[in-house]
Amino acid sequence: MSDITPKFLKPAESSSFLDRKETNLSYESTEFIFNRNISQSVQVQRQKLPIFRNRSHILYLLEKYQTLVLVGETGCGKSTQIPQYMIEAEWPGTIGVCQPRRIAAISLARRVADETSTQVQGSHVGYAVRFDACTIQPKIKYMTEGILMREMMADPLLSTYSAIMLDEVHERTLYTDILMGLMKKILKKRKELRLIVASATVDARELKAFFNSNDGTNKSMDTAAILSVHGRQFPVDVYFIKEPIPCYVQGVIDLVVKINNSKEPGDILAFLTGQEEVDRAWRVLKEHANLLEEEDKKNKMFVLPMYGSLPNMEQLKVFKFAPDGYRKVVLATNVAETSVTIPGIVHVIDCGFVKLKWFNNDTHTDSLMLLPISKASANQRAGRAGRMRSGKVYRLYAEKDWPRMADATPPEITRTNLTYVLLQLKALGISNILEFDFPSPPPLANIKSALEILYALDAIDIRGELTNPLGFNMAEFALDPMYSKVLLSSGEYGCSEEILTVISMLQVETIFVKPLSGNNSIKARIKKRMFEVEEGDLITYLNVFSGFMNNDMQQGFCQRNYLNYKSLKRVVEIRKRLEKMLVNYGVPLVSCGGFAETVCKCLVTGLFPNAAYLHHSGVYKTVRGDIELHVHPDSSLYTITQPQWVLFCEVLHTTELFMRDLTVINSEWLLELAPHFYHRTTSF
Known part of the structure; x- marks a missing residue:
């Protein structure tokens, strides 16, 4: 090298x-x-x-x-x-x-x-x-x-x-x-x-x-x-890059190809930050692997993705040995960082970055931020190469950057939304959260914000106790309390079938495939437009899922429409589990018959804290906190006339604060469904 x-x-x-x-x-x-x-x-x-x-x-x-x-x-x-x-x-x-x-x-x-x-x-x-x-x-x-x-x-x-x-x-x-x-x-x-x-x-x-x-x-x-x-089983050689690279995803791809072209034996594990990057690198390397097979080269590759939202059976494929004559290449997020021994791994590529959630008290949301990894995480990634035999680690950052890196990643409890955790602690009988003995106490402002949201969702009463039955039922769901509130309210609005689909779709990172090449990229965008609607991304997801089910969950349908087949299969699995829970709680399974306004209104019952309006300056601002937000370029609302009011599910912090998974709403619904959280004022 x-x-x-x-x-x-x-x-x-x-x-x-x-x-x-x-x-x-x-x-x-x-x-x-x-x-x-x-x-x-x-x-x-x-x-x-x-x-x-x-x-x-x-x-x-x-x-x-x-x-x-x-x-x-x-x-x-x-x-x-x-x-x-x-x-x-x-x-x-x-x-x-x-x-x-x-x-x-x-x-x-x-x-x-x-x-x-x-x-x-x-x-x-x-x-x-x-x-x-x-x-x-x-x-x-x-x-x-x-x-x-x-x-x-x-x-x-x-x-x-x-x-x-x-x-x-x-x-x-x-x-x-x-x-x-x-x-x-x-x-x-x-x-x-x-x-x-x-x-x-x-x-x-x-x-x-x-x-x-x-x-x-x-x-x-x-x-x-x-x-x-004491004692790691095998030694690990670490290599730092000499000059910075403009794109670590492309750097990972290039390095995988270099290692594969060399005569050095052993499988490769490459770390990236999220599903979208893993899928992008996987598609490029898969095409390269197919070319090697067609040319009958000796250095063939067996490329596999690995991330949290991948179905269990797909994740477990990485633990199998590659076929004879092939080198296994695993592209993973930090799910492969600890406790996972992938057989045959000799070469580890560390991109040097990780996506972390960071809670914003003003927007009441977690922002996904791309940050450099800590020294502890870097050493954990390096350890993946020394599990089965001596290995090599290639770090895509300079050696001079190492002393400036943080020693450890900040505990998640100090930087994340606490609504779900506090709901579970309440269900366990912890009445006074402030007296609970945390190893690393979270900021008081985060606790206050979480309690405020739980009260607004009617999960706790004015004394801080769980409401019966809503609060106790919400605690049973392994979901964000906002989503569980929407699910439990869906029967009253007559759209539980649609809400089940929407919430299930939000549990996977991405369902649309974004090719890198020019022609395929344009084709993918055209196919995506066939599903898009002016009501926003969540109703678009309904159209995608409906098309997938109407075509008998065929992989060919996903390939023709540039959809992520593995993610949609995972959605089907999650939806079945959530459906059973709704039945257990007596929520009727009914459909609104394609009436999108009913679904959007039901979403407001739980997602009302995530409301934003179009400011006269041309950007969106949160109703509470007045934080400036932008529509994410992947949203179906990005290329149309911007609606006045929207709900968002997630905020992604890159060059700016971007809203993801948007739904168009009517401002009157906020006053009707969340009068305890919003009220009308007159400004002079």
Whole structure:
């Protein structure tokens, strides 16, 4: 690589044991016993993992302390082996392992099932993610953090679990911080419950202090301990780029082609920021791969996308080995950053950016912002190359930029909309949110804004208690409270069928394919116009879904109309799940028969905080906060005469603040349906 300068990345230093005297003790009472069904080769592989040397220490510390803060480098085996060690030591009850992302939960469950020669979703190993959960309680249960939150609503003390492992806490997602606060309360009630807080990069002493119920006067009374697991399995060489590149997406594409043309073996994992960029790079590289096949070249490529809204079966394809004679190329968002071991990966390409949500109190919305990644995230991405063998990481930013990068990504709870989280905490019986023990307390302004929105949605009353039944029903949905309010109100407006479709379509990132080439780009725009209507993007989505279903969900229909087939299949799956929930709550499934105004009016019942009007200066402004906004170029309203009033679902912050997923409304509907939030004034 002539334009890349090499630099070897040394394994990160990790803190030593907190108490040498204690950790030098062995766990004599437990004898290491493998499941007899496990093959000899699997046993050997497990014993080679760095975590294996610490097995006795882990079991001893779990016996003595309620909380174990485990700092283990990427690839040490903590996510798969610790639950197995506990089961082999005849630990009672279910061992729950929480992951930030559903693909990690599914892949880890399958990995452990393979190692134990059992069936996934059986009595030994299972997983639970949104819209896909195990039917029986297994001994080892991998799940997303949101699933554990929902289980707490039915069983606040988690009585069926003997241990909970919060994995990848360094990501500090919204649910990670909430779960740590809730687990601290549960541990006080259940002294026999054990908590493992695991991460590759985390401030262990800060977390120990958070969970330790001892005041510090007597060290022997500590309830939390720290254990470090040293040693990444394989070394990783890191390369920085010499000169800045104008477009990191094109840079990723060019670098993939360069690596593939070289004689260096191994599969490639490239990180991008979102589904749209992944799909764009995938289409270009797919065309290149097809040309290589036609020319019968030796360096053939097997290109796969990977992002959160991709259907489970499509995501799991990346874990399969490429066919003989092919090099696997995985284009992923940060879902592949942690807890996911993709076999065969040797080369990792880091674009250096990530999309983060940032809450704006003035607009009451989360803005998606494109930001440089932190050092912790960069090291996590680098670790993907050292899981199966020694690897190489190519960073598309200069070495001089490294010292200026943030050490860690700010916790999500300090920068995001809290309406859904506060709704769930209320459902769990946390009446005074301000007294809840957050590991990183969110800004008071964000809490105030969230409570204001929940009150406006009629989810809580003036005393801050959940309303019955609306508030409790809204808490059951794994959706933004604005969307759940629209769903639960749809029966009254006689358009629940249409609202189900609209809300389901909003759960995927994009449904339209945007080709890069000139002719195809024009054709795609013409095809999109066939679905567009003057009422806005959400009614346009109704037309798209209707066409997809009327054509029997055929992939050919999507190809002809430049639609994302995988996303639409995911929409069908989500819609079926939401439909079942509406039926359970007694919401009638009725259609408005194509009367778009009814659908738009129903949307106002939940999305009224996201209203904007056309200012005389020619730009849109929010009704509350007076923030200047612009119509996104991908919107169906971008090329027509701008309507006076619109609702938006999302704000994207790039060069300007852009509104996405728009719906045209009547200003009188805001006064009629949200008089507690809006009122008419006269300006002089």
